[in-house]
Amino acid sequence: MKEGPDIAQIGALIGDPARANMLAALTGGRALTATELAGVGGITVQTASTHLAKLEAGGLLAQRKQGRHRYFTLADEAVARLIESMMGFAAGRGHLRHQPGPKEPALRKARICYDHLAGDYGVRMLDSLIASGAIEAVGEGLALTEKGESDLECIGIDVSDLRSSRRPLCRSCLDWSERRAHLAGSLGKALLSSFLDKGWARRTAESRSIRFSPEGDRQFLKLFPVDP
Amino acid sequence: MKEGPDIAQIGALIGDPARANMLAALTGGRALTATELAGVGGITVQTASTHLAKLEAGGLLAQRKQGRHRYFTLADEAVARLIESMMGFAAGRGHLRHQPGPKEPALRKARICYDHLAGDYGVRMLDSLIASGAIEAVGEGLALTEKGESDLECIGIDVSDLRSSRRPLCRSCLDWSERRAHLAGSLGKALLSSFLDKGWARRTAESRSIRFSPEGDRQFLKLFPVDP
DNA sequence: TTCATAGTTCGATCGTAACCGAAGCATCGC
DNA sequence: GCGATGCTTCGGTTACGATCGAACTATGAA
Structure with missing residues (x-):
């Protein structure tokens, strides 16, 4: 017990639906503002702000201030690979979204x-x-x-x-x-x-x-x- | 929003410390009983039982009944790779356990x-x-x-x-x-x-x-x- | 300066899930 | 049959964290 690195922390970070949606959106590669990310997460900006702070503290996100905007991106390509690999895994297990949607x-x-x-x-x-x-x-x-x-x-x-x-x-x-x-x-x-x-x-x-x-x-x- | 497979579900499954510990232990390859897994998770058997049921429902674990024992293993090698890759990622970000321990x-x-x-x-x-x-x-x-x-x-x-x-x-x-x-x-x-x-x-x-x-x-x- | 927009922090509420004690099944040895 | 062991299910408690309204800070525009 207590062997090796702590996967529970990052699991928990990805485990929240709002955060997972934001991360998936950022896999698109472009930097997004906090307000935009709140939109994709389906939550208010306040909530998004706390989520984003947690993700940044966990090393998953990087932040760049530009004027009064704050642009968030994935911290590096390793994060992107992790997310995509989890998506591949999830798709293989049939963990799909309920509504396929037009997109x-x-x-x-x-x-x-x-x-x-x-x-x-x-x-x-x-x-x-x-x-x-x-x-x-x-x-x-x-x-x-x-x-x-x-x-x-x-x-x-x-x-x-x-x-x-x-x-x-x-x-x-x-x-x-x-x-x-x-x-x-x-x-x-x-x-x-x-x-x-x-x-x-x-x-x-x-x-x-x-x-x-x-x-x-x-x-x-x-x-x-x-x-x- | 609502794009692609649902990584939040598996993230949440791995995100609980007790479950993460059990999964990490099972990465050792051998099948373990519910009681043993309760030990590595630091929880009682009742709690472990519900955790194991969730992990199995999520497709991460497979179960084999043998007499009055129930042996759990990772569902397949893909799960093992996912866990190890998350460990590698976590180690790279410094998400290490607090007490390194003698082992x-x-x-x-x-x-x-x-x-x-x-x-x-x-x-x-x-x-x-x-x-x-x-x-x-x-x-x-x-x-x-x-x-x-x-x-x-x-x-x-x-x-x-x-x-x-x-x-x-x-x-x-x-x-x-x-x-x-x-x-x-x-x-x-x-x-x-x-x-x-x-x-x-x-x-x-x-x-x-x-x-x-x-x-x-x-x-x-x-x-x-x-x-x- | 004043107003508007972007974002964070605070405080309080609320739900959910982890947790354990106790009871209930199932299987083994006798 | 009996008791012992391994595990699950049930019920109730508790705690944490996601959420939002409201107040606060910072940047930009007029």
Whole structure:
């Protein structure tokens, strides 16, 4: 008894529905204000404030003051991975929300996961990259091949630039909706950024979902085909 | 709001100290009775019973009746991974227990993580396997090389037998005490089993720690050297 | 300065869940 | 059959924490 680190603390932090909703919303990657987070939690600002203070004290959240606003983000990528992995686990056990709601299908199709693409499109992209030989799946990990490096340079991704960062280039991240892996890491981030830059897709206002334009949709599906 | 799977439920399940202690104890891999779990949780059997019922309803635990005993185990390896990953996260944030206690050093040296070796010795073993070229680290994943396969056959591990199982051969598992990876998967399990079979080490009664005999210690350190 | 907006702190209320004693089943050994 | 052990269910108590109204601080706009 009393062995090891205290998982009860962080479990309790995530265990409150209001806090869980806020954390899930912040998995969208963008910084949100206390008032916005109160909205997603379905509570008043006062209550949200105490929740946010607790989450920050627990090391899950970081805070940035800007004028009279306070922007909250997840403390780092480790928190995002923890949340997504818990989502994957929960989805596997059938711990789903009671009302699927109208936004569900859009979320399942394409959504943002911290800073990269997830959902059906995210899984398709990784599948296609593996099928074309751009990425190799070794064990549980992912590795970019030489072919992949040149392929990506063609569509405007500066791989050598990405390599210079300390962050791993390829990471696989388990998708809660698809129950399959999609591409995370700095490469995953760069790819999503390029889609947004090219105007193929854009982030929606209050949700984690990503909306592809008709043209962007065509380009994406052409660039990442699924073999028959 | 109301997006995705419900992480609050499992967060709340893990969020209670008594339940967290029971789950951590069960990460030791062996099945425990309700009374034993009440002990590790520091609560009476009645209370433990309700906790265990909740954990089982939540899909975290499985139960097996045997005579008048009820043996509880983690539902599957996914639960074990979730718990260990939360431990790693918690350790990284400094969410440590208040009293380190006398058993801490033993736990840090060598302990069981579901069914494989973790702690200092677990990390050393993987490091050594990689240094000798038996295992390759590719991206985040691990892959057994041909050399590794023959090396392992020499010490009595039937790799082809392990391959026939559906479970992945090599997995990397993040260690909460060392903050580095150790070897999981069916190969990790087989290696630990062989140590126990050879009498190099044995599991302790009430703890997750593993005790090496003086002779076993020498053999282990010889078999898995760290290069200078 | 004054007003408005964003956020925190205080105080009090309220619900829920953890907890244990006691009673109730089930299984084993005899 | 009997008592002993392992565990669950019931009932009632208690304590903690989530919640919000109201008051307070800070920044920005006019």
